[in-house]
Amino acid sequence: MKRVIVALAAAAAGAGALVCAPPAGADVVAYLVNVHVRPGYNFPNADAAIGYGNSICDRVAAKMGYAQLVDQVKADFRTADYYQGAYLINQAVNELCPAQIWQLRQSAAGYTG
Numbered sequence: 001m002k003r004v005i006v007a008l009a010a011a012a013a014g015a016g017a018l019v020c021a022p023p024a025g026a027d028v029v030a031y032l033v034n035v036h037v038r039p040g041y042n043f044p045n046a047d048a049a050i051g052y053g054n055s056i057c058d059r060v061a062a063k064m065g066y067a068q069l070v071d072q073v074k075a076d077f078r079t080a081d082y083y084q085g086a087y088l089i090n091q092a093v094n095e096l097c098p099a100q101i102w103q104l105r106q107s108a109a110g111y112t113g
Contacts, residue, residue, distance in 0.1 A: 031095035040084050041077060050096070052076075056089055057097035066108040082113050 028050060035041050035049050043049035059069055073085035093104045 026097065027095045031091055034091045034095070035088060038084075038087060040079065040081075041088065053088075053092035053096045056092035057100055060089075060093055060097070060100045060104050060107070063103065063107065066104070066111045067113075069107070070111075070113075 031053055032046055032049055035043065035053070041049070043052065056069070056073070059072075069089060070082060070085045073088055074080065074082070077084060077088075079085070089104070093100050
């Protein structure tokens with residue numbers, strides 16, 4: 001019986017920690033590292049990279065379709081490489097505006113490129 005009580009207390013404490021955890025926030029440093037390590041973007045400085053990433057976040061928040069978003073990013077970087085466009089979109093949303101992850105997933109559902 002004592003083990004059951006201890007287990008229940010531990011479970012309740014763990015659940016309380018999950019409820020009190022702060023929401024995920026932006027990680028600008030991770031975004032900068034990831035977009036500067038991968039070749040092809042050639043941002044002149046960190047501010048330009050962050051500004052472009054934030055513009056991606058704004059387009060996702062405005063519910064721009066995934067296909068259109070990928071096409072815009074590819075055009076901006078003069079590439080036909082889908083992965084280069086998708087990588088930057090994913091990095092921006094995951095690191096700069098994680099609250100938009102669900103919206104990005106919704107817009108990308110069914111995308112076949």
